[in-house]
Amino acid sequence: MDAETLWTLFDLLLIISLAVLALVAVLSGDRRRSIVLFIIFGLLLALVWARLRAPDIALAEVAIGAGLGGALLMATLRRHQQTRDDFRHRPAWLQWSVGLLVMLLGTGMAWSLLLVMDAQPADWRLGAEAFAELDNSGVSNPVTAVLLNFRAWDTLLELAVLLAAILGIKALGKPEPAYVSENAFRDLALWLTPLLVLMAGYILWAGAHAPGGAFQAGALLAAAGIILRLAGKPDGGLPHNETALRLGLALGTAVFLLVALGVILAGNTLLQYPPDQAKWWILLIETAATLSIGMTLTLAFIGGSPTLAKDAA
Amino acid sequence: MIDWASMVLITLGLFFYLSGTLGLLRFPDTYTRLHALTKADNLGLGLLMTGLLLQVNDVFWGIKLVLVWLLMLAASAVNAYLIARFLYRREADADGC
Numbered sequence: 001m002d003a004e005t006l007w008t009l010f011d012l013l014l015i016i017s018l019a020v021l022a023l024v025a026v027l028s029g030d031r032r033r034s035i036v037l038f039i040i041f042g043l044l045l046a047l048v049w050a051r052l053r054a055p056d057i058a059l060a061e062v063a064i065g066a067g068l069g070g071a072l073l074m075a076t077l078r079r080h081q082q083t084r085d086d087f088r089h090r091p092a093w094l095q096w097s098v099g100l101l102v103m104l105l106g107t108g109m110a111w112s113l114l115l116v117m118d119a120q121p122a123d124w125r126l127g128a129e130a131f132a133e134l135d136n137s138g139v140s141n142p143v144t145a146v147l148l149n150f151r152a153w154d155t156l157l158e159l160a161v162l163l164a165a166i167l168g169i170k171a172l173g174k175p176e177p178a179y180v181s182e183n184a185f186r187d188l189a190l191w192l193t194p195l196l197v198l199m200a201g202y203i204l205w206a207g208a209h210a211p212g213g214a215f216q217a218g219a220l221l222a223a224a225g226i227i228l229r230l231a232g233k234p235d236g237g238l239p240h241n242e243t244a245l246r247l248g249l250a251l252g253t254a255v256f257l258l259v260a261l262g263v264i265l266a267g268n269t270l271l272q273y274p275p276d277q278a279k280w281w282i283l284l285i286e287t288a289a290t291l292s293i294g295m296t297l298t299l300a301f302i303g304g305s306p307t308l309a310k311d312a313a
Numbered sequence: 314m315i316d317w318a319s320m321v322l323i324t325l326g327l328f329f330y331l332s333g334t335l336g337l338l339r340f341p342d343t344y345t346r347l348h349a350l351t352k353a354d355n356l357g358l359g360l361l362m363t364g365l366l367l368q369v370n371d372v373f374w375g376i377k378l379v380l381v382w383l384l385m386l387a388a389s390a391v392n393a394y395l396i397a398r399f400l401y402r403r404e405a406d407a408d409g410c
Contacts, residue, residue: 182398188391195384 042066055211056143063219138278139208152271175304178234189231196224214289221294235306252292326360354389
């Protein structure tokens with residue numbers, strides 16, 4: 001058996017496990033088990049991205065999809081166990097119609113993707129155009145070049161979506177009560193937190209020439225926040241001062257918009273940086289975005305505004 | 314020669330993962346399952362990482378591998394402890410102690 005056949009077998013095994021995991025996660029009656037299966041599903045999905053030679057997406061899937069997504073689901077489960085609200089007692093027609101809607105949405109998205117792929121001439125690929133302009137982008141990682149330069153507009157809107165999500169989190173009011181931690185975990189947290197901050201800085205810097213970037217680095221910062229909260233620090237390392245908190249949360253979008261505005265005032269179109277300075281503008285935006293993404297995701301895990309916690313105590 | 318050493322170490326490591334997984338599936342209760350799992354984590358991972366380190370030709374990559382190794386060791390040790398501790402407490406509560 002040659003290497004090619006072995007890889008094909010591996011891919012087949014991966015795809016089958018992914019489909020089975022998805023089915024079991026949805027059909028499992030126990031919600032905790034569903035969440036654990038969802039996390040494993042995310043880890044395997046990251047392997048699929050790695051096999052498709054998309055390490056940037058693989059990193060994001062592991063850190064955000066499996067890691068933070070799993071942590072958020074677990075925190076939600078804890079909240080519902082405390083309020084004794086049980087989704088399983090919702091009427092069957094509601095569950096079925098939600099399932100049907102999601103399936104329709106998925107089919108529609110797959111259909112439009114096929115249409116787009118079909119409409120392009122076979123020899124025309126967006127990737128080739130991105131590679132052709134890579135030298136003018138200020139970075140050597142093509143993914144970062146697309147996200148922060150060629151299509152920076154999309155990333156700006158993504159950050160704005162995150163900012164809007166904060167409104168929803170803040171509307172939840174008071175955060176969940178803090179966790180009580182074992183000493184062993186608190187000791188681990190003492191080691192892990194500074195290491196995670198260091199790793200976030202590294203991933204942010206590496207994003208210019210290797211897989212990485214603001215979203216992955218922000219996810220690592222959020223992981224540090226979640227670990228701090230699990231270790232018994234209720235605010236997850238977020239500032240207690242409401243003004244400082246809001247400034248940090250808005251920093252990414254604000255810096256992005258200011259750079260966009262500055263570029264327009266300098267006589268270019270929106271987010272068209274001068275090629276010789278592009279590297280520094282991208283680094284500035286990504287640094288601000290990393291901080292805001294990390295703080296937003298930590299806030300989501302806390303599930304409410306930490307500045308309100310003191311009133312409760 | 315080095316390739317062969319790597320191959321032997323990694324195969325041995327995979328054997329420990331396989332037996333750890335078997336133990337996880339076959340052992341009767343959580344404590345014994347944890348016992349099987351930590352063997353796989355520690356010995357299997359150690360052998361795997363030693364095998365991979367032999368293939369590294371850049372010091373920086375080697376340091377990254379060692380860092381991953383240490384992180385996984387710390388995480389798995391603390392995780393196993395937390396699971397066992399939780400179970401022990403619950404059993405003690407059930408006994409009325």
